[in-house]
Amino acid sequence: MKMQINSALNTQNSKLLKGDCSFNSKLKTQHSTLLIRASGLQKSYFIKKGFFATSSHEVRAVRNVDLEIKEGEILGLVGESGSGKSTLARLLLGLEPPTKGEVWFQGRSLWGKAKGSRISKEFRRTSQMIFQDPVSSLNPKKTVYETLREPLLIHGLCDKSRLEAEVVSLLKEVGLGPAFLDRYPHELSGGQKQRIGIARALSTRPSFIICDEPTSALDVSIQAQIINLILDLHERHCLTILFISHAIPIVKFVSDKIAVMYRGVIVEIFPSDATPLHPYTRLLMKAVPKVTIPITKNSKLKTQNLDRTLECQPSDFSDVQLGSKLSHDACPFFERCRVRKGECKSVSPVLREIGPGHFVACINPYDA
Numbered sequence: 100m101k102m103q104i105n106s107a108l109n110t111q112n113s114k115l116l117k118g119d120c121s122f123n124s125k126l127k128t129q130h131s132t133l134l135i136r137a138s139g140l141q142k143s144y145f146i147k148k149g150f151f152a153t154s155s156h157e158v159r160a161v162r163n164v165d166l167e168i169k170e171g172e173i174l175g176l177v178g179e180s181g182s183g184k185s186t187l188a189r190l191l192l193g194l195e196p197p198t199k200g201e202v203w204f205q206g207r208s209l210w211g212k213a214k215g216s217r218i219s220k221e222f223r224r225t226s227q228m229i230f231q232d233p234v235s236s237l238n239p240k241k242t243v244y245e246t247l248r249e250p251l252l253i254h255g256l257c258d259k260s261r262l263e264a265e266v267v268s269l270l271k272e273v274g275l276g277p278a279f280l281d282r283y284p285h286e287l288s289g290g291q292k293q294r295i296g297i298a299r300a301l302s303t304r305p306s307f308i309i310c311d312e313p314t315s316a317l318d319v320s321i322q323a324q325i326i327n328l329i330l331d332l333h334e335r336h337c338l339t340i341l342f343i344s345h346a347i348p349i350v351k352f353v354s355d356k357i358a359v360m361y362r363g364v365i366v367e368i369f370p371s372d373a374t375p376l377h378p379y380t381r382l383l384m385k386a387v388p389k390v391t392i393p394i395t396k397n398s399k400l401k402t403q404n405l406d407r408t409l410e411c412q413p414s415d416f417s418d419v420q421l422g423s424k425l426s427h428d429a430c431p432f433f434e435r436c437r438v439r440k441g442e443c444k445s446v447s448p449v450l451r452e453i454g455p456g457h458f459v460a461c462i463n464p465y466d467a
């Protein structure tokens with residue numbers, strides 16, 4: 100294990116000496132240019148009620164989210180099921196317009212003044228998504244070649260005469276050979292399908308990728324390989340990544356900083372090597388059995404490590420709707436908080452910086 104970490108460190112040092120941008124992007128001091136900024140982001144869905152659907156109730160999937168992601172950074176996003184992670188991801192990618200608020204990409208507003216305006220084709224090219232379920236994200240009627248050449252043609256990124264060579268090089272990027280060109284999705288394993296999904300995301304030469312639980316549908320033995328592949332690609336292509344997962348140990352391993360979502364609200368943002376201070380993040384961490392094998396950023400995630408981390412999924416927080424009876428002014432975590440105070444019932448705390456890069460939305464956080 101020690102030797103593996105050392106050899107990973109040696110590789111990192113030699114790449115730094117060669118001036119490889121990939122590893123430079125891992126250095127926190129390099130994360131200075133802002134790539135994405137979300138401000139006051141909100142998304143509500145209105146669900147029709149009653150036999151004649153005459154009334155509706157509001158689901159506030161994302162509530163007043165402020166977020167910044169710097170170039171080359173990996174931001175982890177954790178939270179239990181239904182907390183709004185995927186909705187936030189769709190808003191950041193411009194797949195849905197927000198109900199309120201705005202997203203800026205490289206300083207430019209995504210939606211412009213009119214919410215109905217079209218997202219620019221250039222933004223669509225530079226921002227991509229790797230989906231949770233590689234099976235449903237691939238068209239069963241298209242071969243690997245057809246799947247991968249499509250974005251190249253749509254974005255005019257490749258001459259027709261070079262299409263096959265470009266697709267072969269994309270396959271190589273994700274560890275697959277030309278033998279896969281003519282295969283259909285049903286002829287691929289789960290891990291191979293996810294590699295094709297990753298190659299498709301890479302095909303448009305993006306600068307920003309959202310990985311929405313990219314390993315949760317995969318076999319345990321494959322998960323570490325896919326995470327290592329994503330980290331390699333991040334380094335090789337200087338990518339900025341939003342990495343969504345339920346599993347805190349995986350997010351801690353992968354990310355530079357972590358945002359924690361609860362009922363549509365970001366309750367904490369902290370550097371991945373810092374101790375979280377929000378009572379909800381502490382609860383999430385507590386629900387995770389201790390990982391006995393040390394995982395460091397300088398080591399590659401080994402399947403053996405991942406086997407341990409997979410035992411560490413947060414337990415079922417099915418009482419997620421508990422807080423729904425509370426007024427909009429209350430802290431969203433009030434009902435489940437063990438350190439709540441009376442005033443938490445009437446104050447909805449906003450994120451405030453309590454340490455370098457560490458933000459907590461709580462009036463009574465734990466001590467550092």
Ligand SMILES: Nc1ncnc2c1ncn2[C@@H]1O[C@H](COP(=O)(O)OP(=O)(O)OP(=O)(O)O)[C@@H](O)[C@H]1O
Pocket residue numbers: 144145146158159160178179180181182183184185186187
């Ligand atoms: N299109 C939609 N119409 C109505 N409600 C929606 C829609 N999309 C999401 N929601 C609701 O918004 C809330 C947040 O959903 P979202 O999928 O963003 O959560 P999540 O944290 O990604 O969950 P998971 O981890 O299970 O994928 C949920 O209550 C969900 O039911």
